[in-house]
Amino acid sequence: MPKPSPAAEMMPAPAAGKGGALASPLAGSPAFLVRLAQLRAFDEFHRQFANFGVTPAGFSVFALVIANPGLRPGAIAEELRVKPSNVAVLVNGLVAAGLVRREPDPAELRASLLHPTRAGQTLWQDMEQTQRETDARFTEALTPEERGQFVALLRKLLHR
Amino acid sequence: MPKPSPAAEMMPAPAAGKGGALASPLAGSPAFLVRLAQLRAFDEFHRQFANFGVTPAGFSVFALVIANPGLRPGAIAEELRVKPSNVAVLVNGLVAAGLVRREPDPAELRASLLHPTRAGQTLWQDMEQTQRETDARFTEALTPEERGQFVALLRKLLHR
């Protein structure tokens, strides 16, 4: 091992007896920690959005449609870094829930323009508030400054 | 709206035409960004571990067994914040791949003690190196200092 990184050092693991804490070789891995964080975020979402009948992925699509009425599915796929086939299924769910409708584009008959329904616009008010609460809970262990740093680092990390 | 938060403000979204960038109301949401980051981490893992025949979840279980020989499934479930039933399936995969073996515990016949096989120990050398490369790629947009901050913030966030 070339350099002794401060974190993520592996202890000798003394027999892994039930007594002490066990060695966590992945505790210093960003990718692993992100996976754990996403589990927690998912949990929080489920608790808060239990009454809304939407899933995390569906919610992200809905948020984009609300913020960009007339959006096309392809643009959503690009923004969410997901394949268009996946977007189609999620939009189906939103249409079935009566939150979104597909409208034909007169100048581009292949595409469908996505608009929120009136019911969708109404429900969004509550959802937006709930989303803020979800994020607050998710990051409740962080100070406001740390939360800002966290978001900034995530955005830099994701900036392909 | 009482106070103008610096991030995550929603623009009027002028017709969502194909010309300009679209409004991203979730760009300031930690939970949403973590989900995107996890997608990227998963992608990176698949690229790097394509030849090892293990999945991300299987790898995390394997890493724990390597670091803690004689570990019991329940301890893994607790450490990874998943249900024991899930661990059993993942261990099945590792056993089938010849990386891990289940051994009876003489003092606790309900439990099985997990040990890496010799082949598993050998393969782990390469996996450990590959994992470091995966994390390096995952965080390549960050400076070393930022990477350290990122890990520290994640750990604080997760510290239930």
Place this chain on the structure above:
DNA sequence: GGCGATTATTATGCGCCTTAACAATCGGGG
């Protein structure tokens, strides 16, 4: 010796993502 608690596993289902196949439309070159 029996009975609730603990440990592990299998079976089943859902969410989310992928690739592959198909359909419809667009747009430009012959």
Place this chain on the structure above:
DNA sequence: CCCCGATTGTTAAGGCGCATAATAATCGCC
């Protein structure tokens, strides 16, 4: 003008990762 490759969208099928519920075996204790 028509055809054909490219674009856009959708459905179908599959895999991973998680959950809950049901089952089995063992443990500890009265």
